[in-house]
Amino acid sequence: MDNEVSEERAGYVYNADNSRQNRRGKLLGFWILILLGMAGFYIWNRTGIVAWAIILVLVGILLASTIKIAHEWQRAVVLRLGRFYKVAGPGPFVRIPVIDHITCWIDQRMRTTFFAAEKTLTRDNVPVNVDAVMFWVVWDPEKAALEVGNYQEAVIWAAQTALRDIIGKTELSEMLAGRERLDEELQKMIDDRTEEWGVAVRSVEIRDVVIPKDLQDVMSREAQAERERRARTILAQAEREIADNFLMAASKYEKSDIAFRLRAMNLLYESIKDNGGLVVVPGGYDFEFNALAGLTTYDQLTGMKKKREKEQEKGQKDQLTSEADDKKE
Known part of the structure; x- marks a missing residue:
């Protein structure tokens, strides 16, 4: 013995x-x-x-x-x-x-222990499989040898029960989004249970949270719908800002008729400056739009004017020549 x-x-x-x-x-x-x-x-x-x-x-x-x-x-x-x-x-x-x-x-070296909880219900009744890893060390060999029959097995069981307790108190969304908080709570809970055995838990890290496949599909559709909602919200906000700017511009155009006419001329100019086109305008705007048309075809009008001047000069020269010939006769 x-x-x-x-x-x-x-x-x-x-x-x-x-x-x-x-x-x-x-x-x-x-x-x-x-x-x-x-x-x-x-x-x-x-x-x-x-x-x-x-x-x-x-x-x-x-x-x-x-x-x-x-x-x-x-x-x-x-x-x-x-x-x-x-x-x-x-x-x-x-x-x-x-x-x-x-x-x-x-053995007083740092130890790494893997433990898991399978098909454990969260607070909102969702079955999940959770894997975690724990880093711990024996700080009091006397307690580890005398206070518990098998200290390593006891530590593993304490970690698994603590993990199940944490899962049962937490909703799925909190578990997926707040792992750091769960790690701290789990480490504190396990450390409190193992302290009397001379074991100190340094840290606990949740490695993976596995949820049922059908629930994964539902969450994926929910996330996609949420992204679409955000995109439409952003688009509606942009439309509202544009409308506000239009209202501000309209209030200024209302106070100045000249500014309004210039804006109309600019819009028409922007629409036909590249490809040209035929524009029908109501009465009262013919002067402005004729001026705009003159702007858009300035090069053509200038060329036609020069051509008419040349023709007039040529006609005058021909007339002078014919008069000179008549005098000679």
């Missing part, structure tokens, strides 16, 4: 003699046993006294089973006559055979 460890704790709580962490201690004890055995054989050979050799060999065996070595990240919980004695390590330490019993080895 001195070095027995139950099977349910195998993998996280280690047997002292069968643990890989004690290979160095066993190797050191083995070399001590070899050296003392050689010394006993030498004394027996030199003096012929067998008692000294037997004593040295027994001392070597005792030391070989006494010296243990703990790694830097390990702590050994030692019981003496069934009661807690000390937490040994790191480095070499001595265990008195039969009297001292190393109940377990505690």
